[in-house]
Amino acid sequence: MERELALEIVRVTELAALASAPWMGRGDKNSADEAATLAMRAMFDSVSIKGTVVIGEGEMDEAPMLYIGEEVGNSEGPEVDVAVDPLEGTEIVAKGLNNALSVIAVAGKGNLLHAPDMYMEKLAVGPALVGKVSIEDPIDVTLRKAATELNKNISDLTVMILDRDRHESIIKTLRKVGVRIKFLSDGDVAGAMAPAFPEAGIDIYVGSGGAPEGVLAAAALSCLGGEIQGRLMPANADEYQRCLKMGITEPYRVLTMEDMIGKDDVIFAATGVTPGEILGGVRYLADDRAETQSIVMRVKTRTIRYIRTQHFLPGKEVLHKVRQAQSSESAPSSTLKKQSKASKEENIAGSVKEALKQS
Numbered sequence: 535m536e537r538e539l540a541l542e543i544v545r546v547t548e549l550a551a552l553a554s555a556p557w558m559g560r561g562d563k564n565s566a567d568e569a570a571t572l573a574m575r576a577m578f579d580s581v582s583i584k585g586t587v588v589i590g591e592g593e594m595d596e597a598p599m600l601y602i603g604e605e606v607g608n609s610e611g612p613e614v615d616v617a618v619d620p621l622e623g624t625e626i627v628a629k630g631l632n633n634a635l636s637v638i639a640v641a642g643k644g645n646l647l648h649a650p651d652m653y654m655e656k657l658a659v660g661p662a663l664v665g666k667v668s669i670e671d672p673i674d675v676t677l678r679k680a681a682t683e684l685n686k687n688i689s690d691l692t693v694m695i696l697d698r699d700r701h702e703s704i705i706k707t708l709r710k711v712g713v714r715i716k717f718l719s720d721g722d723v724a725g726a727m728a729p730a731f732p733e734a735g736i737d738i739y740v741g742s743g744g745a746p747e748g749v750l751a752a753a754a755l756s757c758l759g760g761e762i763q764g765r766l767m768p769a770n771a772d773e774y775q776r777c778l779k780m781g782i783t784e785p786y787r788v789l790t791m792e793d794m795i796g797k798d799d800v801i802f803a804a805t806g807v808t809p810g811e812i813l814g815g816v817r818y819l820a821d822d823r824a825e826t827q828s829i830v831m832r833v834k835t836r837t838i839r840y841i842r843t844q845h846f847l848p849g850k851e852v853l854h855k856v857r858q859a860q861s862s863e864s865a866p867s868s869t870l871k872k873q874s875k876a877s878k879e880e881n882i883a884g885s886v887k888e889a890l891k892q893s
Contacts, residue, residue: 536582536611536612537832537835538582539581539582539583539611539612539640539801540801540803540830540831540832540839541830542580542581542582543581543638543640543801543803543830544803544805544828544830544841545577545580546574546577546578546581546638546803547574547635547636547637547638547803547804547805547828548636548805548826548828548843548845549573549574549576549577549850549852549853550570550571550573550574550577550620550621550636550805551570551635551636551805551806551807551816551826552573552816552824552826552845552847552850552853553569553570553572553573553574553852553853553856553857554566554567554569554570554573554620554621554627554634554636554807555627555807555808555815555816555824556569556857557569557627557628558627558630558807558808558815559627559628559629559630560628561628561629562628563624563625563627563628564624565860566621566624566627566628567620567621567624568860569856569857569860570620570621570636570807571591571597571599571600571620571621572599572856572859572860573620573852573853573856574600574618574620574636574638575599575600575606576852576855576856577852578606578607579606579607579608580608581606581607581608581611582607582608582610582611583606583607583608583609583610583611583612583613583614583616583640584605584607584609584610584611584612584613584614585605585606585607585613585614585615585616585640586603586604586605586606586613586614586615586616586643587600587601587602587603587604587605587606587616587617587618588602588615588616588617588646588647588648589602589616589617589618589619589646589648589649589746589749589750590602590604590616590617590618591618591620592651600618600620602648612642613642613643614640614641614642614643615640615641615642615643615644615645615646616638616639616640616646617638617639617640617641617646617746617749617750617753618637618638618639619635619636619637619723619746619747619750620636621634621635621636621807622634622635622636622637622721622722622723622724622747622750623635623720623721623724623807623808624720625719625720626719626720626721626807626808627807627808629719630808631719631720631808632721632808632809632810632811632815633718633720633721633724633725633808633809633810633811633812634720634721634806634807634808634810634815635721635723635724635804635805635806635807635810635813636804636805636807637723637750637802637803637804638802638803638804639749639750639753639754639795639800639801639802639803640800640801640802641753641795641796641798641799641800641801642796642798642799644796645795645796645797645798645800646749646753646794646795646796647749647782647789647793647794647795648780648781648782649745649746649748649749649766649794650745650766650773650776650777650780650782651744651745651746652744652745652766652767652768652769652773652776652777653742653743653744653745653766653767653769654742654743654744654745654747654748654764654765654766654767654789655669655741655742655764655765655766655767656669656722656726656739656740656741656742656743656748656751656762656763656764657669657676657738657739657740657762657763657764658725658726658727658728658729658738658739658740658751658755658760658761658762658763659680659729659737659738659739659760659761659762660729660730660731660732660737660758660759660760661730661758661759661760662683662684663680663683663684663729663737663738663761664759664760664761665761666679666680666683667679667680667683667738668763669763669764669765669788670788672707673704673707673708673711673740674707674710674711676738676740677691677693677708677711677713677738680737680738684737686737688711688712688713689712689713689714690714691713691714691737691738692713692714692715692716692735692736692737692738693708693713693714693715693716693736693737693738693739693740694715694716694717694718694725694728694729694736694738694739694740695708695715695716695717695718695725695739695740695741696717696718696719696720696722696725696741696742696743697717697718697719698741698742700742701741701742704740704741716735716736721810722743722744722747722748722751723747723750723751723754723804724810724811724812725739725743726739726743726747726748726751726754726755726762727751727754727755727758727760727812728811728812729760730754730755730758730759730760731758731811731812733811734811734812735811736811742767745764745766748762748764748789748794749794749795750802752764752791752794752795753794753795753800753802754802754804754831755791756791756795756800756802756833757800757802757831757832757833757836757838758831758838759836761791762791762794763788763789763790764788764789764794765786765787765788765789766782766785766786766789768785768786798833799832799833799834800832800833801830801831801832801833802829802830802831802832803828803829803830803831804828804829804830805826805827805828806826806827806828812829813827813828813829814827815827819844822846822847822848823844823845823846823847824844824845824847825842825843825844825845826841826842826843826845827840827841827842827843828840828841828842828843829841
């Protein structure tokens with residue numbers, strides 16, 4: 535992959551963040567996600583790749599764009615796998631909370647895991663703990679190992695975990711052992727990335743979250759020198775069979791970084807939508823300008839770029855098309871998902887595409 539692709543990709547996450555940011559705190563997660571998805575898909579048309587979405591907004595019959603298997607890019611560059619989450623943290627934006635991101639990972643064709651839409655058990659760490667802990671160990675053993683490797687008292691460790699009822703048992707153990715706990719309301723990718731950033735103050739990320747988000751986190755951590763281990767959690771026979779159909783022959787085995795992102799080059803980009811430990815959110819300035827903060831990274835070079843950008847909003851044509859299309863909808867919280875094929879030609883995704891062709 536060409537290094538210039540990294541800057542092309544971050545332009546896509548920037549526009550998705552700008553599109554979804556106006557929905558912060560408005561209680562409408564569907565419209566926020568819709569805006570980010572529309573903007574991201576439109577911007578992909580300018581990116582020099584022959585891309586195939588392997589992690590996206592759902593199956594073809596569930597999402598009219600950025601669906602699994604969709605081809606993206608202008609077909610003038612390398613063949614790549616693309617993993618996207620236009621708005622990682624829809625509830626975060628709806629409630630005006632922290633750590634919402636727009637995220638993309640790109641790898642050579644055939645490298646990214648086609649992760650099924652189900653829970654994945656996760657253990658994520660920063661560079662100092664790579665190869666030192668195992669998801670197969672009980673959590674208290676993991677914490678003791680981590681404290682030894684980091685030369686810390688176990689009470690000085692900070693563990694991040696999603697605040698979910700399903701984590702009750704893990705949380706009880708964390709409290710019994712005596713570590714510090716930082717709860718995350720949403721934002722699984724940002725949470726898994728946090729241990730790789732010293733300024734975040736997180737030593738370990740544990741718990742279960744979405745499997746697709748696990749692959750995105752693996753892409754980011756590979757660039758940062760960190761590690762994530764995962765294990766799929768099929769909830770029933772149908773989910774187990776879905777794993778088999780997607781080529782995962784041993785659904786319960788531990789997934790390594792190589793299993794999730796391959797061994798070749800990976801590019802990862804994220805733009806903050808709301809403020810968080812890693813990136814600031816979209817800020818609106820005077821004179822029709824907005825500021826974004828992004829990170830773009832590449833495994834091959836281990837280069838990490840932080841990009842602070844001021845955007846002149848009247849010049850963002852795609853952004854205007856998205857807003858016009860959304861405002862023309864009679865139901866402001868209509869979603870891109872769960873629509874029949876017959877209705878897709880009439881939804882706002884089609885409106886945006888048509889408007890962009892004519893502009």
